Amino acid sequence: MEDKKSSSKTRAAIMEAAGKVFAEVGYSKATIRDICREAGANIAAINYHFGDKKSLYIAVLKHYQEIAFRAYPPDLGIKETQKPEEKLRAYIRSFLTRIMDDVHPAWFGRLLAREFTEPTWAFDILVEETIRPSFQLLTEIVAEIIGKNSKERIVRLCSMSIVGQCLYFRHSHPVITRLYPGESFGFKHIKESTEHISFFFFARTHRRRKEQAFRGK
């Protein structure tokens, strides 16, 4: 009675407003009154169109999850014939873009980054439909680079290091702006961040050379 498509105007408006508010303040601190005011809808509209707050959150999650991965697929620009190093670079760039983008498919990046460090009850959905395939691809690329017969645990450690760096480049804003006013590591610096994280992974010798080239640019 509620969960059907019911492709009304307000339903779409609520989805958009909810995504924005959820991403801004998180699930528990987001109030349906805020969402409805943002959407220009009545408070009861959420119950009518989605059932309750939880179902709304799940609907938002699933919807933007699909959009975000259509816009920035994990294998963005990766050809099977490419060198593993290039694959990793593409993966990192795609991952960073997905979690940094605040406007395009909108806010899903912030939701994803938030669930990554502080999971809600809806985390299982994300794990199975988004995180697992994405992380699986990453471990395969990493294994290609450090050697196919490396211990699984080492592959996972390396993959976690990459994910950790990407996520922190998203979360570091509040820290960085306080520590170094004027500094910024955001959406505009994805290319720089991608190169940096790749350098970290490849080797110091590599890094030295390419960093020079990058600085000269």
Added chain:
Amino acid sequence: MEDKKSSSKTRAAIMEAAGKVFAEVGYSKATIRDICREAGANIAAINYHFGDKKSLYIAVLKHYQEIAFRAYPPDLGIKETQKPEEKLRAYIRSFLTRIMDDVHPAWFGRLLAREFTEPTWAFDILVEETIRPSFQLLTEIVAEIIGKNSKERIVRLCSMSIVGQCLYFRHSHPVITRLYPGESFGFKHIKESTEHISFFFFARTHRRRKEQAFRGK
């Protein structure tokens, strides 16, 4: 009338219970009723001893901040004469221990890690009294390693990479346990994590050799 020492039994009990609850569920989701039940105190005791919930949170933050850094100082085991690589290793180990430890001075690590990725209004206190000096030390060590005349931005990128990895090794629990049931990267694996993050920073050549040694252990 409230903020004084008033070193009563219940005040200490509330501090301990509050630290535990705040670390578990975060500031906003922590209720003073939970805290008081945990401490075996009356609900009004918080207002009496601390004023309000915010002041209690600040008191907890400042108190355990001091204890945690007394237990795990950022320059733990660092001698001025040591090689920069050893300094970095010691820094990482100290940082990881501080944010991983769940029992010793207790829960401050979780609070710190939580504020790092999702700051509250009390974040400024942590930045000035804890994060800034700690991050300053890290950038100095990094600068020593990659070259004193490196660009500041590159030094900061490298430092952020290290912090990001450390924090993610703390936050990854929910993801890892779902992706690979049975796997674990916790307090018991600080040595392994320290070595891993150091490897990431130093060089692949270095890493290859030492990882073999570590695996053989």
Added chain:
DNA sequence: AGTCGTTTCAAACGATTGTTTGAATTATCT
């Protein structure tokens, strides 16, 4: 126009939150 199903709305509900109150209890000191 008139009917039926869908959608919107103002209002209220019960639950939970942080905070306050004023009396009761305990501790401290002359």
Added chain:
DNA sequence: AGATAATTCAAACAATCGTTTGAAACGACT
């Protein structure tokens, strides 16, 4: 012991939360 201050307690307060209600407004079709 008695007076005074400090502390604890049960109870209630006002505000906010997610959710529900029942009637009003709307839209599509005969």
